[in-house]
Amino acid sequence: MHPKNQQTQSHAGVRPKGASVxxxxxxxxxxxxxxxxxxxxxxxxxxxxxxxxxIRQ
Structure with missing residues (x-):
């Protein structure tokens, strides 16, 4: 069994929108x-x- 590192990230890092630079x-x-x-x-x-x-429907 290998050690694991799992992170939860935001979509804002992939497609930034808005004024929150x-x-x-x-x-x-x-x-x-x-x-x-x-x-x-x-x-x-x-x-x-x-x-x-x-998720867009």
Whole structure:
């Protein structure tokens, strides 16, 4: 069994909208950090992210 790192992130880091520049910027940085961790720690540690957002029907 491998160690795991799972993060919950915001959709604002993927598609920023509105006037909250600092919030979107910090969420984009978390998304990027997760990708870097996954690249650098694999295959010993699994890194996943769940990006929350609205679902259009």
């Amino acid at each position: 600092l919030y979107s910027e910090s969420k984009a940085a978390l998304n990027h950090m997760t990708k870097l961790l996954a690249f650098n720690l694999s295959p010993h540690i699994r890194v996943n992210a769940i990006v929350l957002g609205l």
